[in-house]
Amino acid sequence: MLDDLNILIVEDEAIIALDLSMILEERGATVMGPCGTVEEAVAAVDPSLHVAILDVDLRGQTVFPVADRLRQIGKPFVFHTGRYDTNALRARYGEDTPVLVKPAGDTAIVKALAQARAQAADDPR
Structure with a gap:
């Protein structure tokens, strides 16, 4: 489902980052x-990046500069958070912004990334 996609992982918890890496690599990313x-x-x-998964809170800083940069160059992303207000994320980045609440299962992560990539590919902007 993620074959040949370059996926950026932004996560400050080493165990979660490793888990995400394994999930994505097992599916061809x-x-x-x-x-x-x-x-x-x-x-x-x-x-060369196709899509990103972003933890919202990185050692006390929000990931917003990264999300803003990705949006600026037209790259899709999925938020992956355990503490941040999902309504605030959608208010800032749009109602269609994918937000996964930790712990999100493997299937939900893969599906959200694949959908974000597909929607970006279909977007005529």
Whole structure:
């Protein structure tokens, strides 16, 4: 389902980042990162990226600069959060912004990333 996709993981918890990496690689994706800070993640945003999964709270900083950069270059993303207000995320990034609440299962993660990528590919912008 994720064959040949380059997926950026932005997650500051090493165990969760490793788990996400394994889930995505098992389904054919190439993992970029994982990045544990906003600075690392902004630097990792690359034209070869297809989609990203973003933890919202990175060591006390929000991931918004990364999401803003991704949006600026037309790359889709999925928020993956355990603490942040999902309504606030959708208010800032739009009602159609995918938000997964931790712990999200493997199937939900894969499906959300695949759908975000497909929707971006269909978007004429």
